[in-house]
Amino acid sequence: MDFDFTDEQNMVRDGISRLIREEYDFDTRRSVVASESGWRPELWAQLAELGMLAAPFSEEDGGFGGATEAMIIMEEFGKGLAVEPFVPSVVCAGGALKHGGNSAQREEYIGGIISGEMVFAFAYAEPRGRYDLANLETTAKADGGDYVINGHKAVVIGAPWATHLVVTARTSGGQSDKDGVSVFIVDKAAQGVSTRDYATVDGRRASEVYFENVKVSGDALIGDAGNGLPLIEKVVDEATAAVCAEAVGAMKVTHETTVDYSRQRKQFGTPIGSFQVLQHRMADMLMEYEQSVSMCYLATIKLDEDDATRKKNVSAAKVRIGQAARFIGQSAIQTHGGMGMTDELAVGSYFKRLSIIEGEFGSVDHHMRRHIALTAG
Amino acid sequence: MNLEFTEEEKAFRAEVRDFIDNNYPKDIGTRGVQDELSPEDMLAWHKILGKKGWSVPAWPTEYGGTGWTPTQRYIWGEENARKNTVMPLPFGVSMVGPVIYTFGNEEQKAEHLPGIRSGDVWWCQGYSEPGAGSDLASLKTTAVRDGDDYIINGQKTWTTLAQHADWGFFLCRTDPDAPKPQMGISFILVDMNTPGIEVRPIKLIDGGYEVNEVWLTDVRVPATNLIGEENKGWTYAKFLLAHERSGIAGVARSKRGVEQLKEIAASEMLDGKPLLEDMGFAQKISQLEIDLSALEITELRTLAGEQAGKGPGPESSLLKVKGTEIQQRLTELTLEAVGHYGAPDFRSFPDDGSNDFPIGPDYAHHAAPTYFNMRKTSIYGGSNEIQRNIITKMILGL
Ligand SMILES: Cc1cc2nc3c(=O)[nH]c(=O)nc-3n(C[C@H](O)[C@H](O)[C@H](O)COP(=O)(O)OP(=O)(O)OC[C@H]3O[C@@H](n4cnc5c(N)ncnc54)[C@H](O)[C@@H]3O)c2cc1C
Ligand SMILES: Cc1cc2nc3c(=O)[nH]c(=O)nc-3n(C[C@H](O)[C@H](O)[C@H](O)COP(=O)(O)OP(=O)(O)OC[C@H]3O[C@@H](n4cnc5c(N)ncnc54)[C@H](O)[C@@H]3O)c2cc1C
Numbered sequence: 001m002d003f004d005f006t007d008e009q010n011m012v013r014d015g016i017s018r019l020i021r022e023e024y025d026f027d028t029r030r031s032v033v034a035s036e037s038g039w040r041p042e043l044w045a046q047l048a049e050l051g052m053l054a055a056p057f058s059e060e061d062g063g064f065g066g067a068t069e070a071m072i073i074m075e076e077f078g079k080g081l082a083v084e085p086f087v088p089s090v091v092c093a094g095g096a097l098k099h100g101g102n103s104a105q106r107e108e109y110i111g112g113i114i115s116g117e118m119v120f121a122f123a124y125a126e127p128r129g130r131y132d133l134a135n136l137e138t139t140a141k142a143d144g145g146d147y148v149i150n151g152h153k154a155v156v157i158g159a160p161w162a163t164h165l166v167v168t169a170r171t172s173g174g175q176s177d178k179d180g181v182s183v184f185i186v187d188k189a190a191q192g193v194s195t196r197d198y199a200t201v202d203g204r205r206a207s208e209v210y211f212e213n214v215k216v217s218g219d220a221l222i223g224d225a226g227n228g229l230p231l232i233e234k235v236v237d238e239a240t241a242a243v244c245a246e247a248v249g250a251m252k253v254t255h256e257t258t259v260d261y262s263r264q265r266k267q268f269g270t271p272i273g274s275f276q277v278l279q280h281r282m283a284d285m286l287m288e289y290e291q292s293v294s295m296c297y298l299a300t301i302k303l304d305e306d307d308a309t310r311k312k313n314v315s316a317a318k319v320r321i322g323q324a325a326r327f328i329g330q331s332a333i334q335t336h337g338g339m340g341m342t343d344e345l346a347v348g349s350y351f352k353r354l355s356i357i358e359g360e361f362g363s364v365d366h367h368m369r370r371h372i373a374l375t376a377g
Numbered sequence: 378m379n380l381e382f383t384e385e386e387k388a389f390r391a392e393v394r395d396f397i398d399n400n401y402p403k404d405i406g407t408r409g410v411q412d413e414l415s416p417e418d419m420l421a422w423h424k425i426l427g428k429k430g431w432s433v434p435a436w437p438t439e440y441g442g443t444g445w446t447p448t449q450r451y452i453w454g455e456e457n458a459r460k461n462t463v464m465p466l467p468f469g470v471s472m473v474g475p476v477i478y479t480f481g482n483e484e485q486k487a488e489h490l491p492g493i494r495s496g497d498v499w500w501c502q503g504y505s506e507p508g509a510g511s512d513l514a515s516l517k518t519t520a521v522r523d524g525d526d527y528i529i530n531g532q533k534t535w536t537t538l539a540q541h542a543d544w545g546f547f548l549c550r551t552d553p554d555a556p557k558p559q560m561g562i563s564f565i566l567v568d569m570n571t572p573g574i575e576v577r578p579i580k581l582i583d584g585g586y587e588v589n590e591v592w593l594t595d596v597r598v599p600a601t602n603l604i605g606e607e608n609k610g611w612t613y614a615k616f617l618l619a620h621e622r623s624g625i626a627g628v629a630r631s632k633r634g635v636e637q638l639k640e641i642a643a644s645e646m647l648d649g650k651p652l653l654e655d656m657g658f659a660q661k662i663s664q665l666e667i668d669l670s671a672l673e674i675t676e677l678r679t680l681a682g683e684q685a686g687k688g689p690g691p692e693s694s695l696l697k698v699k700g701t702e703i704q705q706r707l708t709e710l711t712l713e714a715v716g717h718y719g720a721p722d723f724r725s726f727p728d729d730g731s732n733d734f735p736i737g738p739d740y741a742h743h744a745a746p747t748y749f750n751m752r753k754t755s756i757y758g759g760s761n762e763i764q765r766n767i768i769t770k771m772i773l774g775l
Contacts (some may be wrong), residue, residue: 277762358713
């Protein structure tokens with residue numbers, strides 16, 4: 001049994017947490033989120049320089065780690081509510097390339113991701129697909145050696161900042177068939193790609209992305225045509241584990257902030273933290289948080305095992321962490337009273353991010369269903 | 378025991394429904410309650426009701442009330458919820474109005490009640506302060522007698538819609554040396570246009586501006602604006618809070634909310650079937666409906682008690698806690714139901730005049746902000762913790 005991190009992992013944690021502490025205080029975040037671009041490209045360059053964008057890749061791809069490093073980084077992202085696109089670019093696109101890309105693709109694109117010169121968004125969700133990764137209306141029709149992509153992707157996080165997209169599309173089969181899903185790399189500037197950009201309620205940026213007869217060469221295909229679903233499922237599981245880690249970081253700060261507030265806020269001549277009903281609620285928040293840390297570790301450790309084991313544990317983590325995120329977020333607002341409702345206090349922003357994480361890469365219900373399917377009989 | 382409405386009550390329902398269908402302004406009716414309404418929109422229906430004589434149904438008839446029974450008022454609420462009408466703001470109608478006709482003098486009644494009935498005067502409630510929330514009696518804003526005036530100094534906060542208010546009712550400390558904090562507080566009406574009042578908006582987590590800080594610096598108001606007796610304001614404030622709570626269960630609005638949730642769940646698809654047919658989600662909706670039935674019958678039992686002459690007591694705390702929990706649960710399920718499209722911030726949508734490529738279904742646009750905003754319901758009007766304390770003390774005697 002060993003829950004210790006390696007020296008190298010501890011260095012990753014120290015590096016990222018110092019950067020977030022120094023560069024990502026809440027006022028800075030607020031002004032970044034409100035700015036026109038909505039993120040800090042210069043911070044992204046700094047992350048690249050520190051090697052953070054290389055952390056989840058293996059040495060042969062130019063990196064030095066894997067899922068645990070991604071977890072460590074996302075936990076610190078969660079503590080600072082960082083909006084930069086680590087999950088879409090590094091975890092999702094990077095994951096698709098490292099598990100499915102050929103050597104030429106890996107060299108070009110993983111290299112670009114690690115250096116920060118290329119920023120990817122992950123265009124997998126569709127307006128009517130809910131959380132079903134195979135339910136695709138977007139098509140990619142073979143045309144000689146090329147493919148022609150048509151379709152509409154929903155709420156593509158980080159797309160306004162992206163230079164490239166990883167796109168899922170159907171190359172054959174019926175709308176929800178498991179076979180016939182393919183994965184492509186698309187230059188965001190390619191002819192026929194258009195976006196409608198907007199902010200999200202938790203302070204990030206996203207786009208609706210439209211593909212109108214977008215022509216890509218056969219080299220743009222990641223892995224085999226028609227066999228992309230297992231790859232996408234693995235990538236989404238890794239992303240799910242990463243947002244679980246982000247949630248854990250956000251929950252920690254949310255809980256601590258609440259305990260601090262309850263020490264300071266006085267009503268009836270005494271700190272509200274002396275009321276037993278609030279004490280018990282904060283004790284429950286702590287227990288929810290600790291269980292979440294455990295599930296986050298579990299999911300991360302199981303990411304490289306066989307598909308069924310990976311899926312079962314990731315779903316278990318997402319269920320538990322989704323529930324904890326709701327309880328901790330709501331409890332924090334309630335304990336802050338009217339102050340919790342204001343845009344001014346950081347706690348509201350943590351609550352909003354936790355609320356959206358609940359549904360990201362699959363809601364509690366979705367993962368509960370998947371867990372049942374994998375464990376019942 | 379009989380849960381049926383009588384023939385008279387059924388006829389009353391038909392009359393009410395007919396009136397709403399024929400008179401509710403079409404242009405606000407289509408927008409629903411969640412949208413940001415202009416002050417004019419918020420008052421439009423109130424003014425129509427004022428002319429009809431239906432704007433203050435619960436008041437005694439001598440002050441313009443309808444004389445409806447509690448059951449009739451319940452039907453009235455249901456029919457308005459069915460149409461999603463924008464009801465009169467509570468601050469005049471349900472809060473200060475009853476205080477004025479119960480404790481005010483004849484001049485005050487004559488001056489203020491007509492404007493409340495007609496919807497011409499917008500009221501706000503100046504109770505809470507930065508240091509006095511749950512512990513309202515610790516409030517610090519002072520009113521010092523100076524000849525025929527009071528001079529008010531202090532800061533109020535969370536004052537809902539004060540940015541549009543013509544008048545406010547304020548709790549102020551008039552005797553700092555009183556033996557108990559509750560004793561030394563007065564209930565004073567303040568014209569919001571008096572010099573020395575500054576209203577600063579507070580932005581909430583859903584991005585909206587419904588509450589304000591109100592700063593009062595040497596605000597001079599005539600002593601005739603005092604309600605009842607000096608230093609007896611706590612009595613009137615408590616009377617008012619009981620009124621505030623009884624409206625807060627929101628059963629009829631929640632029933633309408635469940636219908637809307639079902640419409641959303643019927644159009645969202647899961648595995649090729651409507652989400653509404655998914656056993657897991659259907660179960661959550663049923664749970665909500667069952668809890669809502671329990672609350673509805675509980676409220677009807679309370680109404681029956683009131684009809685038999687029992688005033689609203691600590692039972693209203695139960696209605697508030699359960700009602701707000703259901704309202705919050707509704708917004709959680711709506712956010713779950715809309716999936717990915719809960720995340721976009723509709724306030725940031727590009728305003729390029731094009732509707733060709735909508736960003737998700739319309740019903741998704743308010744799901745997250747409404748969920749965030751409705752967290753307030755377990756905080757305001759006496760937090761749900763405070764309500765439970767009241768139940769513990771007043772009903773259980775612990
Ligand atoms: C099956 C069983 C086996 C047991 N075995 C052993 C044994 O082997 N050896 C032994 O020594 N004892 C044993 N116990 C006794 C056990 O430790 C006591 O029952 C326990 O400490 C609770 O005390 P009590 O029953 O007096 O309840 P009380 O102390 O009277 O408590 C009643 C209720 O009040 C609550 N309460 C009390 N104080 C507070 C507070 N400050 N804040 C909030 N809530 C409070 C409690 O949580 C409980 O819900 C056993 C009990 C059971 C039921
Ligand atoms: C959207 C909104 C609109 C409002 N509109 C108005 C308005 O128009 N006019 C007006 O005067 N006020 C208004 N309020 C203020 C509202 O009444 C207060 O927010 C409320 O009374 C809680 O006070 P507080 O915010 O200071 O929280 P606090 O009193 O600081 O409470 C913080 C937490 O501690 C808990 N707590 C406090 N005391 C106890 C206790 N003894 N036991 C257990 N738990 C306790 C509370 O339940 C809460 O969870 C509004 C508030 C909001 C959020």
